[in-house]
Amino acid sequence: MKPYEIHIFCQKSEICSLIKKKLSADGYVVGCTNMIDxxxxxxxxxxxxxxxxxxxKDIRRxxxxxxxxxxxxxxxxxxxxxxxxxxxxxGITYISExxxxxxxxxxxxxxxxxxxxxxKS
Numbered sequence: 001m002k003p004y005e006i007h008i009f010c011q012k013s014e015i016c017s018l019i020k021k022k023l024s025a026d027g028y029v030v031g032c033t034n035m036i037d038x039x040x041x042x043x044x045x046x047x048x049x050x051x052x053x054x055x056x057k058d059i060r061r062x063x064x065x066x067x068x069x070x071x072x073x074x075x076x077x078x079x080x081x082x083x084x085x086x087x088x089x090x091g092i093t094y095i096s097e098x099x100x101x102x103x104x105x106x107x108x109x110x111x112x113x114x115x116x117x118x119x120k121s
Contacts, residue, residue, distance in 0.1 A: 004112050007048060008032045009067070010056035015079075019054065022101045023108070035059060043070055051115070052108060054079060068092065075111040077104070 006028050010016045016032035023030045031048060035056075043066055053076045055064055068076060080097040093107060 003027055003029045004051040004108075005029045005031070005049060006052045006054060006108065007050045008054040008056070009035055009059055009063070010054075011035050011058040012056070015056055019101065019104065022105060026105055026108075028108070035063070043067065046070075050074065052077065052111060054104075064092075075115070077107060077111075079104070 006023055008016050008019055008030065010032065011034070013032075013034050016034065020030045020032055031050070033042070033046075043063075050071075051074070053067060053071060053074055055067065055076060055078045057079050064076075064078070076092045078092055078094045080095055080099045093111065095103060095107060
């Protein structure tokens with residue numbers, strides 16, 4: 001079975017490195033895009049095959065909406081959202097502050113296990 005591929009969009013490279021280290025240890029293939037370095041038309045040229053997207057809380061709302069529109073079938077996780085409980089809304093899962101890597105890992109495992117079940121149905 002091929003490993004699941006997760007892509008992180010973030011503003012801070014240290015956040016990406018931390019998450020990437022944990023998720024790679026869990027057996028996932030993890031890519032990261034630092035949005036500070038990304039071009040305006042970056043998404044139009046994004047052609048990676050991915051199974052799940054993680055968005056850092058500092059990502060602009062319009063970019064999050066563009067990602068959701070471009071990948072309507074993919075699970076999307078938004079990292080800590082102040083004043084937001086752990087919620088799934090419109091296919092986006094929000095995780096509350098403070099970020100716990102174990103909670104993120106559990107969330108990804110649940111999302112991808114559900115995806116496997118849905119594909120078997």
